[in-house]
Amino acid sequence: MDFNNQHPIFMQIAAMIMDSILEKEVHAGERIQSVRELAGHVQVNPNTVQRAFSYLQDQGVIFNQRGVGYFVSDDAFDKIKSLKREEFIKEFLPELFRRMDHLNISIDDLKQYKA
Amino acid sequence: MDFNNQHPIFMQIAAMIMDSILEKEVHAGERIQSVRELAGHVQVNPNTVQRAFSYLQDQGVIFNQRGVGYFVSDDAFDKIKSLKREEFIKEFLPELFRRMDHLNISIDDLKQYKA
Amino acid sequence: MDFNNQHPIFMQIAAMIMDSILEKEVHAGERIQSVRELAGHVQVNPNTVQRAFSYLQDQGVIFNQRGVGYFVSDDAFDKIKSLKREEFIKEFLPELFRRMDHLNISIDDLKQYKA
């Protein structure tokens, strides 16, 4: 976790979980780590992990079975993709184009910075 | 000012001043509005403007003449440009490329979103 | 705290913290008192302590872990030493030599004043 980051830690954790689903490390229907396990793993307050899970549940990426744990939704993969796509286009791109205008950078200019 | 914004108001004010310098509305060596004047204009507390000015002074964009006011630095223009460029390249671009990789979007694909 | 001092209170607090690091009362990586705790101890407004912490964070002496508190940087000790050394050599010494010249005092003459 990056504690000196503009992104809240709980969102960093949510992103981490979504990435592990995209990378097929966990599959639809599988149980994910418990709040406490994950909290111990990433050295974070359990409340923070809980908040990440709640967020993912709200987004329909995971679901909760009381007393058992959290599981990956069947359509988690597509949900995540469309979530990321929407956020990228609606929130990230406008900011990108705004900044590029200010700095007189064209889209083709970006290629030189691409690692 | 956008009071319901993730960016703090004092940073919005700082950005506003930097923009007015980039737009050549105020030039190097010129005095800018006093803390109290600007606070009245943008309807915020003088302390908030003060904080924006202190930030800009730390960045070398403006300087203070005691009892007189704040003035635009001689190299303010370049300072601002390099400040913005650095932030863009070091903080914004890595995030951009990370997201594009996840979404399988190429740099050329961006052109279709450009207004 | 000395409230009738030419140095602002928030700088006195910053100096106090740096001294406690130099004196090894707190070590690298350790958490320091919270804003509110310290404010209570030294009988000042929390905002004033906050300002001291922000200054020290800008200088890289301490860092923040969100929702948890402030911690001493790994290289705080060296940072403080070099901060003080630089200030001494660049701002204090020239003034010293200027005054000594005016008063016809040599460096060796200083020894007689040393307690």
Place this chain on the structure above:
Amino acid sequence: MDFNNQHPIFMQIAAMIMDSILEKEVHAGERIQSVRELAGHVQVNPNTVQRAFSYLQDQGVIFNQRGVGYFVSDDAFDKIKSLKREEFIKEFLPELFRRMDHLNISIDDLKQYKA
């Protein structure tokens, strides 16, 4: 004048005048520049020069003849010397030794910094 200096401008002006007396550019009994002349000279608000003159008058370095101007006191030279000496020993030296202790610098070490 150095407007970005910890020393107040009126004290810088007072020091300037005292220096010109020490350098024998003006002699005891001679009239010095008027407030307005000097203010124009150093590009400063006349109030600021006035304040420097008042300070010097308080210290007995100059005296005022109403409607005519300010004149250098007969014992200005000695007054200035002892003023500077006293300030140096009572205010400057303790600070010097305090800082040198913190930085583990000895009096002999100073010689290497002497231009």
Place this chain on the structure above:
DNA sequence: GTGGTCTAGACCACC
């Protein structure tokens, strides 16, 4: 008039 500092008290996101 100017900026610089401080207090008191509030609200917020986050852990």
Place this chain on the structure above:
DNA sequence: GTGGTCTAGACCACA
């Protein structure tokens, strides 16, 4: 609980 920001209002040195 933590720090971060903001307001309101005050006092100060300085120009």
